[in-house]
Amino acid sequence: MIQNLRMRNDYWQLLFSPDSVALVGASNTPGSWGFGIMQHLLAPAQRSVYPVNPTVSEVCGKAAYDSVLDIPNPVDLAVIAVPASQVAGVLGECTQKGVKAAVIISGGFTETGEAGRKLEAELVKIARQNDIRFIGPNSMGHADTASKLSTLAWTGKIAPGPVALISQSGNYGHRIIHNGMSSGIGFSKFISTGNEADLHFEDYLEYLAQDENTRLITGYIEGLREGRRFFQLARETTPGKPIVVIKAGRTEESARAIKSHTGALAGSEAAYAAAFKQAGVIRVDDDDELCDVVLALLNQPLPRSNRVGILTIGGGLGVVAAEACEREGLKISPLATSTMEKLDACLPPRWSHGNPVDMVGISMAENPAAFSSLWALIEDENIDAILLQAPVGLDADRLSRMFNNEEIKSFQEMERRNLGLLRQRVEEHGKPVLLVKPALEFATDTEILSSFRSEGIPVYPDPRRAARVLHHLNRYKRHLKAAGK
Numbered sequence: 001m002i003q004n005l006r007m008r009n010d011y012w013q014l015l016f017s018p019d020s021v022a023l024v025g026a027s028n029t030p031g032s033w034g035f036g037i038m039q040h041l042l043a044p045a046q047r048s049v050y051p052v053n054p055t056v057s058e059v060c061g062k063a064a065y066d067s068v069l070d071i072p073n074p075v076d077l078a079v080i081a082v083p084a085s086q087v088a089g090v091l092g093e094c095t096q097k098g099v100k101a102a103v104i105i106s107g108g109f110t111e112t113g114e115a116g117r118k119l120e121a122e123l124v125k126i127a128r129q130n131d132i133r134f135i136g137p138n139s140m141g142h143a144d145t146a147s148k149l150s151t152l153a154w155t156g157k158i159a160p161g162p163v164a165l166i167s168q169s170g171n172y173g174h175r176i177i178h179n180g181m182s183s184g185i186g187f188s189k190f191i192s193t194g195n196e197a198d199l200h201f202e203d204y205l206e207y208l209a210q211d212e213n214t215r216l217i218t219g220y221i222e223g224l225r226e227g228r229r230f231f232q233l234a235r236e237t238t239p240g241k242p243i244v245v246i247k248a249g250r251t252e253e254s255a256r257a258i259k260s261h262t263g264a265l266a267g268s269e270a271a272y273a274a275a276f277k278q279a280g281v282i283r284v285d286d287d288d289e290l291c292d293v294v295l296a297l298l299n300q301p302l303p304r305s306n307r308v309g310i311l312t313i314g315g316g317l318g319v320v321a322a323e324a325c326e327r328e329g330l331k332i333s334p335l336a337t338s339t340m341e342k343l344d345a346c347l348p349p350r351w352s353h354g355n356p357v358d359m360v361g362i363s364m365a366e367n368p369a370a371f372s373s374l375w376a377l378i379e380d381e382n383i384d385a386i387l388l389q390a391p392v393g394l395d396a397d398r399l400s401r402m403f404n405n406e407e408i409k410s411f412q413e414m415e416r417r418n419l420g421l422l423r424q425r426v427e428e429h430g431k432p433v434l435l436v437k438p439a440l441e442f443a444t445d446t447e448i449l450s451s452f453r454s455e456g457i458p459v460y461p462d463p464r465r466a467a468r469v470l471h472h473l474n475r476y477k478r479h480l481k482a483a484g485k
Helices: 009-016 033-042 084-097 114-130 170-182 201-209 227-237 252-262 269-279 287-299 315-327 337-346 368-379 396-400 405-429 446-453 463-482
Strands: 020-024 048-052 077-080 101-104 133-135 141-144 160-167 187-192 216-221 243-247 282-284 307-312 385-389 433-436
Touching (some): 009 101, 020 033, 033 048, 077 084, 084 101, 084 114, 114 133, 160 170, 160 201, 160 287, 170 187, 170 216, 170 287, 201 216, 216 287, 227 269, 243 269, 243 287, 269 282, 282 463, 287 463, 307 315, 307 368, 315 385, 315 463, 337 368, 368 385, 385 463, 433 463
Parallel strands (some): 020 048, 077 101, 101 133, 160 187, 160 216, 216 243, 243 282, 307 385, 385 433
Antiparallel strands (some): 141 187
């Protein structure tokens, strides 16, 4: 594991857990950056917040100052949200005040062309000469759920959890955060890196590799400033913490868009692909796939190998699932003789007698057979992971159409017991179980999702997404084996 941070820990402390924050460009105007950031800084009411705006006497009920130099107390972190032409002057005043950490929200720098590049170079010069470190410019802000800090204007309260996100796009980072939270994922930290004039993606990766509140690191990457350093850090980090990234810029037009977005260079696609693979970085295509993989990594064991068992309510569902798995390099394993005997004992005689295991449309009254069949697959030594498409996790409204109140209560109690037992068996046998709901309305039912999430069972809307997750888990497991883990 990495031994020494390039940036000292006290600077990271100031960035992520400051005792005092000055917001330069604070505003009383709803919908403005200065208003949105101020609202989030004030929300926890556990640190000193100093609004800076020379045109008003107070902002959001707090006395306003003409300059950071007028603030009577020390300032740990400065958040700067003023026009680009004013940022260098503000940063200079921060250095006079003794501020050692800043977040520069303002845009209008390298991403806009040569004039902006010169403005950005001036910021770096000031920072280097005066020992101040900053996020940005052109950043949407950052957040730390442990310290309850947020310099974000538009992203609301972030659910706490073990996942960190480093994003070279503020808006796409916002999308990942909200997609993650809707999937049941909580976050430790979020950084919108902006143009990375000072602190680079690699600096945040190095810090998060040692962050005790972070179990898993995610990222949205457009271009890396220090590619060699990134991959060295990734090689050292992935054996202990998974890294899951979206890397944009595979096509000519997307690479051109990246340069106009943050001024970054997309780089060689072939080089990125090879280096990600060698370093054990899990690369995904979009935020849905990122959240799918993160859910499984947080809640499920890694498969021993690529042999998959499929348990399904219908033949067509099994065919589609098998094809999805094989496309991802997974093997539809033959069942052990003992497994066939167990399935014969709990399924109708017309079941498929092979893998995929088609339960041939068992009725809701026969629901216990789904779990009995699942136990048989989990115990099969020929199978390393299970993709489940079965009538489990039924909501009360659907049950009310078939059963009376007492029967519903008994059915739900049985399902709760079986879900708890499923969690135990997953841990005991070290085999991931991914649930694919057999119909879309099941996959969007919040009550069903909640019951499975409480037991750490990921739920996916289609077999293609579940198979893709198993592909990533299997490749990551192979990387860990190669690394001696």
